[in-house]
Amino acid sequence: MPLHTTPALLLYCRPGFENDCAKEVSAACADLGITGYAKAKPDTGWLLFVPHGDEALAVLRAELRFADLVFARQLVFCSAYVDDLPADDRVPALVEAVKTLGSRCGSVCLETADTNEAKELSGFCRRFQPHLERALIGEHVLHPKDKRAPRLNVFFIDSSQAWVGLTDLANSSPWPMGIPRLRISRDAPSRSAAKLAEALLGLLTEQERNQRLVPGMRAADLGAAPGGWSWQLAQRGLRVIAIDNGNVSPALLKGEMVEHVRADGFHWRPRGSLDWMVCDIVDQPSRIALLAADWIAHGRCRDTIFNLKLPMKKRYDELERCRAIIDKRLREADVPYVLRIKHLYHDREEVTAYLRRAG
Structure with a gap:
């Protein structure tokens, strides 16, 4: 269960737009005086921007505005990545990863990319979330009554790999995966x-x-x-x-x-x-x-x-x-x-x- 402490921006986007999102976030970071490199694979629906410098992620969290990013559906400030999660006991490793963030959180959001392959994990995420929440409350990391605390995002690449990070409520999409669930009347003339x-x-x-x-x-x-x-x-x-x-x-x-x-x-x-x-x-x-x-x-x-x-x-x-x-x-x-x-x-x-x- 290796735990990797890697400061990075995690961004979700529409599959096929990873390169556009990478160009945009790289330019936005450069405007703030932060250099780094983007890691993206085509049609995955997500990418990383790894900044250079020990304080870079803190600067970006204070200065980078989600609303200014066109192609990003969500902006997560990560500092931990976990792989080789055991299928029978993922909770302890994820709790340790969350502790490295150094912050309390008010809510938890378990997410995947917006691809057919990743969506197969949605059922797992729904079942697993209550178990992780109970453990985090027990460790005094999750405080559901704190409506101002950042949101904890656990982004599963697959059932054994996950990025762990925070989203600030005033600087992120309010919707899981950055996707609104809208109901439009059948009376509407078109979609x-x-x-x-x-x-x-x-x-x-x-x-x-x-x-x-x-x-x-x-x-x-x-x-x-x-x-x-x-x-x-x-x-x-x-x-x-x-x-x-x-x-x-x-x-x-x-x-x-x-x-x-x-x-x-x-x-x-x-x-x-x-x-x-x-x-x-x-x-x-x-x-x-x-x-x-x-x-x-x-x-x-x-x-x-x-x-x-x-x-x-x-x-x-x-x-x-x-x-x-x-x-x-x-x-x-x-x-x-x-x-x-x-x-x-x-x-x-x-x-x-x-x-x-x-x-």
């Missing part, structure tokens, strides 16, 4: 409704949702057909103009919340200013980025959520290009802004961005 629901949960705070998604507000949905995003906004009480030359679900138009306008989303303009614009048009990401920035720059809307369909071989590079396009356009217009981007669970080759005027 894309779940994507916008996840975007609103993941890219806006609860306070922002309460303040910026108020019933009676007005929104435009560019490239709306068949209407999943329009439906999601209407469910929140917003009045939506669905812009698309294609057909929108007839059921969506039965009420008074959604109006369908047959027009090109790139050329349509509202009469006056709206509260929101959302856009799921499939086009060059640079063109979508400029479209969204133009809407904000001209005051056509206050908030916008849009998708950027990234090219498979240069996802990270194209993402940085889109950031630069938005920054240039809004600097030229002298508009301060807030931009958040995330590769959502319901995204595939695209990422989803939230952009608004600052202040």
Whole structure:
């Protein structure tokens, strides 16, 4: 039962995006003055970043922001790895590994990668978790009543290997494996409704949702057909103009919340200013980025959520290009802004961005 004390960042991502996630976290660490190296295998759904220097992990835990990482589903600060766990008694070795973290924890999350192979461990994790929790409470490491203490994450590569680390509640995804479990009504015109629901949960705070998604507000949905995003906004009480030359679900138009306008989303303009614009048009990401920035720059809307369909071989590079396009356009217009981007669970080759005027 070898215990390896190796400080490292453990990041989960969508399988196939390990290289993009590695590039991004390496750049983010370099911006903080921390060097190191990434260890990733294709299609595994996770990777490590091993920083150089004894104090590097502490610096990263204080300065690296999960919200700034696009491709990471979760950010775990690890200092222990255990292998050769005995099938009949894994608890003692894992308890010793947890003790090396030097911190109490308020909850425990046993996780695997988001792959078909790793998911076979999910049943084991559910059965094993109560046993580990009892042992950690007995060792005065786990304090379930402490709602401010970090979360203990035990990430099983397989049933005999695990990384052990901590996630800070204010600097991590609140969902196990970084994956939200959303239930969308069968009345939704398309599955894309779940994507916008996840975007609103993941890219806006609860306070922002309460303040910026108020019933009676007005929104435009560019490239709306068949209407999943329009439906999601209407469910929140917003009045939506669905812009698309294609057909929108007839059921969506039965009420008074959604109006369908047959027009090109790139050329349509509202009469006056709206509260929101959302856009799921499939086009060059640079063109979508400029479209969204133009809407904000001209005051056509206050908030916008849009998708950027990234090219498979240069996802990270194209993402940085889109950031630069938005920054240039809004600097030229002298508009301060807030931009958040995330590769959502319901995204595939695209990422989803939230952009608004600052202040």
